[in-house]
Amino acid sequence: MEKKANINDSQHPPQANAIEPDLLGSAPNFRDLGGITTKSGLQLRHGVIYRSEVLDRLFSEDLKKFHAIGIGAVCDLRHGKERETRRIMWPRDTPPLSLGQPPSEGLEAVQSNTLLKRLNADDFEAEEAMQVLRKAYRRMPTTLAPNLADVLAHLAEGDGSPMLIHCTSGKDRSGFVCAMVLLSLDVPWQTIVNDHMESKRRYPLTKIERALAAALTSRLPPGRMAQLVDLATVHPSYLEASIEEIEHQHGGANNYLKDMAGLTDTRRAALQRRLLISA
Numbered sequence: 001m002e003k004k005a006n007i008n009d010s011q012h013p014p015q016a017n018a019i020e021p022d023l024l025g026s027a028p029n030f031r032d033l034g035g036i037t038t039k040s041g042l043q044l045r046h047g048v049i050y051r052s053e054v055l056d057r058l059f060s061e062d063l064k065k066f067h068a069i070g071i072g073a074v075c076d077l078r079h080g081k082e083r084e085t086r087r088i089m090w091p092r093d094t095p096p097l098s099l100g101q102p103p104s105e106g107l108e109a110v111q112s113n114t115l116l117k118r119l120n121a122d123d124f125e126a127e128e129a130m131q132v133l134r135k136a137y138r139r140m141p142t143t144l145a146p147n148l149a150d151v152l153a154h155l156a157e158g159d160g161s162p163m164l165i166h167c168t169s170g171k172d173r174s175g176f177v178c179a180m181v182l183l184s185l186d187v188p189w190q191t192i193v194n195d196h197m198e199s200k201r202r203y204p205l206t207k208i209e210r211a212l213a214a215a216l217t218s219r220l221p222p223g224r225m226a227q228l229v230d231l232a233t234v235h236p237s238y239l240e241a242s243i244e245e246i247e248h249q250h251g252g253a254n255n256y257l258k259d260m261a262g263l264t265d266t267r268r269a270a271l272q273r274r275l276l277i278s279a
Contacts, residue, residue, distance in 0.1 A: 148260075
């Protein structure tokens with residue numbers, strides 16, 4: 001099996017950087033955050049932080065590749081019912097360290113009865129659905145704070161093995177937590193948004209369409225499904241809504257990371273020292 005990443009060795013980046021962006025064909029939203037550049041020009045090490053959709057339907061070849069990465073810790077951002085429905089395919093007899101408890105809620109508000117009824121209305125506006133999703137993102141800073149704290153603590157003080165951050169689709173909850181990790185490393189905001197938007201290219205739109213179709217009770221007007229599928233992917237305004245909430249509640253991301261996610265100055269320095277290397 002491929003050697004686990006040693007994030008204390010700044011002279012020899014781990015060999016996991018050989019994992020190409022679309023290597024897992026059966027999990028296209030699985031990717032390595034390595035190579036992302038900070039404001040100071042340092043880069044996030046390859047083979048340390050991966051983000052993904054739930055890996056419960058991997059092809060055999062992809063399972064072997066996943067095995068070779070040697071994930072040592074996982075942050076599963078799904079709540080209890082989601083975890084029971086779809087279990088991740090760990091390729092080893094002993095699963096990796098599980099970080100934290102399941103969040104108290106998912107994104108069920110997206111499928112609220114009121115919104116579902118409105119989807120069929122002739123006067124339905126896309127902004128209605130976007131407002132519901134922004135509202136869900138505004139809840140994430142509070143709902144996912146314990147999980148984020150566990151992630152940051154492990155990255156700063158853990159054994160250095162590769163970590164996986166995932167939810168169901170790997171785009172919303174994973175997107176928020178990964179954005180906060182990147183902020184803690186002083187990555188420019190536009191770079192963070194670009195990574196967030198990468199999920200729009202990667203995550204199959206057919207999966208979103210099937211999920212929407214299952215939630216609907218009647219036939220939509222022509223063209224409405226395509227519109228809804230686009231809304232259900234990621235948009236900059238969704239992630240920005242969570243930042244606006246952080247600004248409103250905490251006065252900025254640095255205060256939020258310190259007060260809600262335990263990112264003290266000492267821990268932040270350790271995090272950056274362990275995760276960042278010269279370009």
